[in-house]
Amino acid sequence: xxxxxxxxxxxxxxxxxxxxxxxxxxxxxxxxxxxxxxxxxxxxxxxxxxxxxxxxxxxxxxxxxxxxxxxxxxxxxxxxxxxxxxxxxxxxxxxxxxxxxxxxxxxxxxxxxxxxxxxxxxxxxxxxxxxxxxxxxxxxxxxxxxxxxxxxxxxxxxxxxxxxxxxxxxxxxxxxxxxxxxxxxxxxxxxxxxxxxxxxxxxxxxxxxxxxxxxxxxxxxxxxxxxxxxxxxxxxxxxxxxxxxxxxxxxxxxxxxxxxxxxxxxxxxxxxxxxxxxxxxxxxxxxxxxxxxxxxxxxxxxxxxxxxxxxxxxxxxxxxxxxxxxxxxxxxxxxxxxxxxxxxxxx
Numbered sequence: 488x489x490x491x492x493x494x495x496x497x498x499x500x501x502x503x504x505x506x507x508x509x510x511x512x513x514x515x516x517x518x519x520x521x522x523x524x525x526x527x528x529x530x531x532x533x534x535x536x537x538x539x540x541x542x543x544x545x546x547x548x549x550x551x552x553x554x555x556x557x558x559x560x561x562x563x564x565x566x567x568x569x570x571x572x573x574x575x576x577x578x579x580x581x582x583x584x585x586x587x588x589x590x591x592x593x594x595x596x597x598x599x600x601x602x603x604x605x606x607x608x609x610x611x612x613x614x615x616x617x618x619x620x621x622x623x624x625x626x627x628x629x630x631x632x633x634x635x636x637x638x639x640x641x642x643x644x645x646x647x648x649x650x651x652x653x654x655x656x657x658x659x660x661x662x663x664x665x666x667x668x669x670x671x672x673x674x675x676x677x678x679x680x681x682x683x684x685x686x687x688x689x690x691x692x693x694x695x696x697x698x699x700x701x702x703x704x705x706x707x708x709x710x711x712x713x714x715x716x717x718x719x720x721x722x723x724x725x726x727x728x729x730x731x732x733x734x735x736x737x738x739x740x741x742x743x744x745x746x747x748x749x750x751x752x753x754x755x756x757x758x759x760x761x762x763x764x765x766x767x768x769x770x771x772x773x774x775x776x777x778x779x780x781x782x783x784x785x786x787x788x789x790x791x792x793x794x795x796x797x798x799x800x801x802x803x804x805x806x807x808x809x810x811x812x813x814x815x816x817x818x819x820x821x822x823x824x825x826x827x828x829x830x831x832x833x834x
Contacts, residue, residue: 488626489529492519492638494645499638505536510619512561517645518619519652521635523626537621539564539614547612547623554610554710556717563722565613565653567713568706569630569660570606570667606667606699608706611660613653617724620649622656630659650729654736657714661739664707668746671700675753682760687768689761693754700750707744714740778834782824786817 491502493509494517509516522529525548533544543564546552557564611628614621622631634655638644645652674696681689717725718733725733793813802812828834 488523489532490521490523490635492521492635492645493517494642497642497646499642499645501639505532507536510537510616512617514618516618517648519638519645519649520619520621521631522621522623523628523631525623529623533614533621533623537614537619543614547614551608551610552612554706554713556713558722562614562616563724565615565713565717566610567613567657567660568608568610568710569628570608570664570706571627571629606703608702611656613656615649615653615724618649620652629663630656633659650725651732654729654732657733658736661714661736661743664743667703668743671696671703671750672746675750675757678757679753679760682757682764685764685768687761687765689757693758693761697751697754697758700747700754704744704747704751707740707747711737711740711744774834778825778828782821785820785824789813789817789820 491505493500493502495509495515505518505520508514509518520532522532530544530548533539533547534541539547539562540559543557543559546564546566552566554567555565609625609628611631612623614623624631634644634652637655638652644655678689678693678696714733714737716722718730718737720727720730790813793809802809804812825834
């Protein structure tokens with residue numbers, strides 16, 4: 488689905504088609520073309536009307552890409568990732584997933600079939616020109632939906648230019664990460680409490696959470712670098728004022744990246760505590776079994792000797808009290824060994 492916003496003569500309108508005259512660098516119109524779930528029609532528009540480079544078009548209409556910024560003649564091609572706090576189900580061939588992957592390669596876990604993570608990343612492709620912005624996504628981007636509503640209600644949103652519009656969307660995308668990070672931090676806190684309380688069966692939960700945090704890091708690290716390029720006055724199409732705005736977004740991404748690294752350290756600590764707890768309990772069990780075996784070893788020798796069918800020394804009294812003598816001797820040996828172990832602090 489294609490939605491075309493054009494701001495011209497102080498008014499913002501939604502139109503049916505893109506006029507080639509609007510793409511002239513000297514034109515006064517500001518254009519935003521939003522493409523949701525791109526298909527053949529969107530591909531033809533990118534190729535025949537905007538005349539973007541075939542490689543950037545291929546990246547935009549296919550599966551996920553890592554965040555990046557590429558400069559082409561007349562425009563910038565930017566790929567960034569938003570995040571959804573709820574699991575989604577993606578059909579084969581649809582965009583969206585828990586981890587970025589190369590185009591045309593095997594789709595990552597979560598990109599096809601029901602996902603079992605509490606979040607999913609979605610890439611948005613941006614084509615930024617002097618007077619136009621083209622966004623390509625899977626149709627489920629919350630950030631684009633919010634900014635699209637803003638442009639519908641407020642005409643000044645497009646009047647600021649395509650770079651300001653790009654900043655609005657990117658800023659909203661990064662803000663959406665915070666609730667997900669707060670939920671992950673709460674989960675880590677609960678796992679830490681369970682680990683210190685001695686719960687043993689945490690390995691599956693810990694490893695699942697570790698994979699989720701690793702997913703966020705794989706997205707945030709290249710995203711930090713991509714937004715950093717937008718904030719470094721590297722591209723002449725981005726003014727100094729907009730550079731300052733992107734710096735604020737960059738600082739936010741840096742904090743999120745550092746939090747993700749801290750999360751991984753905390754999860755590793757939880758895993759080590761869990762392993763230590765399991766090992767300690769196993770050692771306690773093995774200690775108990777070893778003590779029992781050590782105590783019963785001399786008792787087994789004693790009963791074996793007096794069980795032989797040969798003449799053996801007898802304790803005082805008749806045959807009827809020999810069993811009780813042997814039983815008393817066994818109890819004495821056992822008590823003496825327990826006292827020795829206790830005095831040696833082995834148990």
